[in-house]
Amino acid sequence: MTFSRREFIKWASAGAGVATLAGCATAGSGSAGRVVVIGGGYGGATAAKFIKLWAPDIDVTLVEPNEYFVSCPISNLVVGGNAQMSQITFSYDGLRSRGIRVIRDTAVAIDAEKRQVALAGGQTLPYDRAVVSPGIEFMFDQIPGLKSADAQSRILHAWKAGPQTVALRKQLESMRDGGVYALQIPMAPYRCPPGPYERVCQVADYLKKAKPKSKILVLDSNPDLVSKKGLFLAAWNGLYKGMIEYRPNSEIADVDVKGMTVKLQFDDVKADVINVVPAQRAADIAVRSGLITANNRWCGVDWTTCESTAVKGVHVLGDATLAAPAMPKSGSMANQHAKVCAAGVIALLKGQPVNTDTMMMNTCYSFVSGNSAMHVASVHRYDPAQKTLVTVKDSGGVSSAASEIEGAYAWGWARNIWAEALA
Amino acid sequence: MLRTTTFIAVGLAGCVWTQAATAADPVYARSLAATCFTCHGTDGRSVDGVPPSLAGQNRDYLLKQMQEFRDGKRPATIMHQHAKGYTDEQLALIAGYFASVTPGRAAAAPAAR
Numbered sequence: 102m103t104f105s106r107r108e109f110i111k112w113a114s115a116g117a118g119v120a121t122l123a124g125c126a127t128a129g130s131g132s133a134g135r136v137v138v139i140g141g142g143y144g145g146a147t148a149a150k151f152i153k154l155w156a157p158d159i160d161v162t163l164v165e166p167n168e169y170f171v172s173c174p175i176s177n178l179v180v181g182g183n184a185q186m187s188q189i190t191f192s193y194d195g196l197r198s199r200g201i202r203v204i205r206d207t208a209v210a211i212d213a214e215k216r217q218v219a220l221a222g223g224q225t226l227p228y229d230r231a232v233v234s235p236g237i238e239f240m241f242d243q244i245p246g247l248k249s250a251d252a253q254s255r256i257l258h259a260w261k262a263g264p265q266t267v268a269l270r271k272q273l274e275s276m277r278d279g280g281v282y283a284l285q286i287p288m289a290p291y292r293c294p295p296g297p298y299e300r301v302c303q304v305a306d307y308l309k310k311a312k313p314k315s316k317i318l319v320l321d322s323n324p325d326l327v328s329k330k331g332l333f334l335a336a337w338n339g340l341y342k343g344m345i346e347y348r349p350n351s352e353i354a355d356v357d358v359k360g361m362t363v364k365l366q367f368d369d370v371k372a373d374v375i376n377v378v379p380a381q382r383a384a385d386i387a388v389r390s391g392l393i394t395a396n397n398r399w400c401g402v403d404w405t406t407c408e409s410t411a412v413k414g415v416h417v418l419g420d421a422t423l424a425a426p427a428m429p430k431s432g433s434m435a436n437q438h439a440k441v442c443a444a445g446v447i448a449l450l451k452g453q454p455v456n457t458d459t460m461m462m463n464t465c466y467s468f469v470s471g472n473s474a475m476h477v478a479s480v481h482r483y484d485p486a487q488k489t490l491v492t493v494k495d496s497g498g499v500s501s502a503a504s505e506i507e508g509a510y511a512w513g514w515a516r517n518i519w520a521e522a523l524a
Numbered sequence: 525m526l527r528t529t530t531f532i533a534v535g536l537a538g539c540v541w542t543q544a545a546t547a548a549d550p551v552y553a554r555s556l557a558a559t560c561f562t563c564h565g566t567d568g569r570s571v572d573g574v575p576p577s578l579a580g581q582n583r584d585y586l587l588k589q590m591q592e593f594r595d596g597k598r599p600a601t602i603m604h605q606h607a608k609g610y611t612d613e614q615l616a617l618i619a620g621y622f623a624s625v626t627p628g629r630a631a632a633a634p635a636a637r
Contacts, residue, residue, distance in 0.1 A: 151558075155554075168636075187635070190635070190636040191633040191634060191635060192634045192635065192636050192637055194634045194637075195631070195633060195634045433562055436562045437559060437562065440555070440558040440559075444551060444554075444555050444558075448551075453551075454549075456549070456551060456552055456555055460555070460556055460609075460610070460614070461559060462559045462560075462562070462606055462609060464562060464563055464602065476601070476602055478602050479609075480559075480605075480606060480608070480609020481609075493608070493609040493610075495608050496605060496606070496608040497605050497606075497608075497609065498605040506601065507601055507602075509574055510563075510574065510575055510601065513563070513570065513571075513572065513574035513575050514563050514575075516633075517561075517562065517563055517564065517565045517566075517570055517571050518562050519632070520565060520630050520631065520633050521562060521565070521566050522633065523633035523634065524566075524571075524630060524631045524633050524634065
């Protein structure tokens with residue numbers, strides 16, 4: 102699809118304003134279309150880059166409220182004192198130098214009829230295709246004691262990397278030797294299935310060195326470890342023997358911030374540092390734009406292009422999507438969504454055939470200590486009969502054991518996936 | 525080398541029947557190779573060479589490695605699990621894509637200022 106005269110006239114006659122007209126004039130010269138990407142995380146930043154890389158004649162605008170990209174993967178190592186924030190914090194300058202327009206603002210509405218995105222700052226961005234990679238929002242309403250901003254500043258999630266990562270690290274540094282760190286894990290699906298268990302390892306690594314009398318209490322809503330069970334238990338029963346107590350089926354009912362207590366259904370648990378990862382849903386822009394299709398939480402997509410099943414012309418990526426079977430909510434998966442989406446958006450804008458033999462793979466590393474890691478991997482292929490991605494028989498699996506060589510591969514994975522998104 | 529080539533030819537012949545439209549499409553090969561970029565870098569150019577760059581590698585060599593990973597002939601931490609997810613035809617297209625890319629290392633993601 103090219104930027105048509107009809108489109109221009111529609112906008113001009115709608116009185117869309119000087120800013121819009123100026124934008125069109127720029128976009129009009131040889132542009133194969135305008136794509137607005139909402140959200141500059143693993144999904145959105147990677148999609149923006151690959152649309153521009155594979156089709157330089159498409160105008161790409163990325164809308165992201167944060168000045169910097171802060172990586173969730175590796176952020177558990179910051180909590181454990183095995184990495185620094187500076188190692189996981191990056192600028193969007195690499196995307197700017199590729200000719201992508203990066204706007205620091207928040208998208209507040211998508212008008213799919215008029216094909217425009219409204220920003221909090223008042224600007225309106227017209228698009229031919231929109232890509233929404235909004236990430237997750239926490240369902241704080243399920244935990245009454247955590248509704249206030251004050252409560253949220255004292256009982257942290259640290260499940261979006263950034264200031265909370267640093268704050269949780271400080272809480273651990275301030276904890277007395279002999280204290281209890283409690284981590285409450287939501288029912289799956291949530292962002293990064295192995296992440297909570299990796300965090301337990303990282304906190305244990307720190308406490309073992311700095312405060313060896315301390316204990317870790319894992320309050321898991323799930324009936325068992327959700328990911329890499331044998332490998333994590335090997336670390337907990339080996340490296341960190343005697344430090345970690347695991348309690349399955351421990352769904353949270355509430356918290357008492359003053360009493361530093363987690364209220365479970367039949368039990369109250371006190372701790373010195375309480376870390377609650379609340380249940381999650383697709384972030385607000387997905388709700389307001391009618392993209393949610395499942396359980397009031399997730400966005401259904403056509404996996405050959407990542408186009409929304411609810412709203413035409415809008416593609417959804419990353420953790421906000423209703424996952425295909427056995428597909429984790431991971432940075433790796435968002436990276437794969439982004440490239441499938443980029444190819445799909447380009448084909449649709451240019452009237453070319455869409456590839457329907459979609460392949461995606463997932464690779465997630467978890468660190469059990471400062472330098473030893475293990476992986477879980479899977480390969481997914483589109484099944485036209487089921488109209489979804491299914492795992493390829495006999496593919497995928499986990500490490501035989503955590504190792505330092507996989508620790509090196511994990512850092513290599515991180516550097517390459519960061520460059521995929523931002524360089 | 526000769527045996528490998530024959531094997532690919534047979535593999536391709538078997539798949540052409542169902543995948544003719546996609547196999548001829550360079551975008552399909554790129555999409556398959558893009559699944560590898562996540563760990564090996566955009567276009568197979570790894571930022572610091574770990575895991576190794578694939579860009580500009582010999583096509584037959586790459587294909588042979590992936591088949592040996594898949595068949596358990598070459599030990600691996602993870603590659604055997606990935607290689608089992610692709611058909612011979614797909615592995616050949618992936619190898620062909622990386623062989624066609626100019627070798628080099630990718631720039632790292634820029635640090636915050």
